[in-house]
Amino acid sequence: MSDMYDSILRLPIFLGLNSATLTSLLEKSAIQFLKYVNDDIIVTKGEDCTHLKFVVSGKIRIDNEVVTGKVNICEEFDAPNIIAPDYLFGRDTYYPYNVTSVGETSIMQISKTTFINVMMQHEICLINMLNLTSNRSQNTMNNLSFMSASDMKEKLSRWILNLTNKQGKNIQIKCKHKDLYTFFGMQRSVFINVLNDLRDNEIIDYNGSCIKLLDRYALKELCNDDIGTYIENNW
Amino acid sequence: MSDMYDSILRLPIFLGLNSATLTSLLEKSAIQFLKYVNDDIIVTKGEDCTHLKFVVSGKIRIDNEVVTGKVNICEEFDAPNIIAPDYLFGRDTYYPYNVTSVGETSIMQISKTTFINVMMQHEICLINMLNLTSNRSQNTMNNLSFMSASDMKEKLSRWILNLTNKQGKNIQIKCKHKDLYTFFGMQRSVFINVLNDLRDNEIIDYNGSCIKLLDRYALKELCNDDIGTYIENNW
Numbered sequence: 001m002s003d004m005y006d007s008i009l010r011l012p013i014f015l016g017l018n019s020a021t022l023t024s025l026l027e028k029s030a031i032q033f034l035k036y037v038n039d040d041i042i043v044t045k046g047e048d049c050t051h052l053k054f055v056v057s058g059k060i061r062i063d064n065e066v067v068t069g070k071v072n073i074c075e076e077f078d079a080p081n082i083i084a085p086d087y088l089f090g091r092d093t094y095y096p097y098n099v100t101s102v103g104e105t106s107i108m109q110i111s112k113t114t115f116i117n118v119m120m121q122h123e124i125c126l127i128n129m130l131n132l133t134s135n136r137s138q139n140t141m142n143n144l145s146f147m148s149a150s151d152m153k154e155k156l157s158r159w160i161l162n163l164t165n166k167q168g169k170n171i172q173i174k175c176k177h178k179d180l181y182t183f184f185g186m187q188r189s190v191f192i193n194v195l196n197d198l199r200d201n202e203i204i205d206y207n208g209s210c211i212k213l214l215d216r217y218a219l220k221e222l223c224n225d226d227i228g229t230y231i232e233n234n235w
Numbered sequence: 236m237s238d239m240y241d242s243i244l245r246l247p248i249f250l251g252l253n254s255a256t257l258t259s260l261l262e263k264s265a266i267q268f269l270k271y272v273n274d275d276i277i278v279t280k281g282e283d284c285t286h287l288k289f290v291v292s293g294k295i296r297i298d299n300e301v302v303t304g305k306v307n308i309c310e311e312f313d314a315p316n317i318i319a320p321d322y323l324f325g326r327d328t329y330y331p332y333n334v335t336s337v338g339e340t341s342i343m344q345i346s347k348t349t350f351i352n353v354m355m356q357h358e359i360c361l362i363n364m365l366n367l368t369s370n371r372s373q374n375t376m377n378n379l380s381f382m383s384a385s386d387m388k389e390k391l392s393r394w395i396l397n398l399t400n401k402q403g404k405n406i407q408i409k410c411k412h413k414d415l416y417t418f419f420g421m422q423r424s425v426f427i428n429v430l431n432d433l434r435d436n437e438i439i440d441y442n443g444s445c446i447k448l449l450d451r452y453a454l455k456e457l458c459n460d461d462i463g464t465y466i467e468n469n470w
Binding site for chain 1: 321322323324325326327331351354355358361362364365366368369370371372373420
């Protein structure tokens with residue numbers, strides 16, 4: 001239990017709270033703990049986001065459809081983590097992707113109403129939440145940078161960096177090759193050359209339906225300039 | 236003054252507050268009013284964002300450099316409006332673009348510390364602010380949709396819709412043609428054909444260094460599907 005408590009203290013929303021305040025907050029607030037075994041569905045894409053869900057132990061997998069459903073990006077995240085904090089408020093208050101458990105996983109959830117009360121009583125939580133949502137918003141203007149890369153390997157690398165997270169593990173991009181090279185406006189032969197080059201350098205592995213990211217750091221090194229550094233710091 | 240008061244009541248941050256509460260909030264909080272004449276600099280790109288700045292009368296112009304500085308998007312916004320609310324918190328607490336006055340313009344500003352107090356005392360303001368920042372974050376995942384358009388006219392249209400706002404006026408995209416068609420991976424002749432087609436339909440006008448948007452609504456009609464509607468509702 002103390003492990004879980006440490007994990008909660010390290011959640012971005014509670015960073016900066018002292019242990020006594022957190023204990024008091026958890027005791028006073030209506031909080032639920034949910035347990036999942038391997039491969040359980042935690043949230044489904046399109047489901048109403050009525051609670052803030054924290055991963056307090058175990059691991060989750062996010063399956064995120066991009067490029068209008070043609071590309072599926074899978075990433076795993078260890079506890080402590082928060083599921084889609086930028087979908088509790090705003091216009092689209094439903095989950096943008098599927099989340100499943102990887103092994104035994106515990107989720108702590110707080111209803112939106114309760115969380116509003118927490119923020120109104122704890123300035124640190126309010127500021128942490130605004131920092132989280134603002135960070136994601138600030139990335140909006142920067143995630144087109146990959147298009148200005150003229151080199152195809154760099155373009156693909158920047159795009160992958162943009163759509164994946166530094167903390168993500170076991171990252172897989174599931175798609176048909178054709179959908180991806182059409183998306184980039186690349187010729188098939190150029191695309192395959194880029195994939196082979198990245199595979200020879202042990203940065204990715206791939207087959208006809210999946211690109212597996214082996215070394216995200218090396219991918220970042222390929223875009224070693226201000227924008228590459230910018231992306232890496234933030235995503 | 237009552238015009239200005241009405242204008243403040245219509246600011247997204249204060250929406251839902253009743254008039255008496257707003258009066259009390261304005262009286263109790265440290266608020267400054269700043270006056271600008273035509274073409275005054277209100278904020279400079281890179282300047283620290285220490286205050287939330289509200290346009291309460293007049294008009295502002297935003298000059299936003301995108302595509303690593305090669306393309307400059309200019310838009311004008313009438314009062315009431317808020318300048319860059321998603322840069323008060325988060326990692327980058329500095330203005331992402333230049334803002335100047337168009338004619339006589341009044342700005343009301345509240346320091347970050349004061350605004351935190353306002354949010355902690357007024358649940359509506361807290362929710363409004365979280366809605367604003369979350370909305371912008373939610374757009375992140377959708378602003379690549381233009382790349383999946385195979386038709387070049389549609390691709391350019393979606394890109395412009397993405398980077399401009401429904402409320403924006405006198406929208407101009409300042410760039411060299413070459414930088415833009417290179418960015419899109421288009422041939423020059425295709426790009427010019429698209430521009431001429433849009434000009435013939437009185438949707439844009441253009442010269443060698445500027446594309447002027449005449450009819451943003453018609454541009455949206457060119458992308459008349461779910462994604463086009465999605466973009467139009469949100470930007």
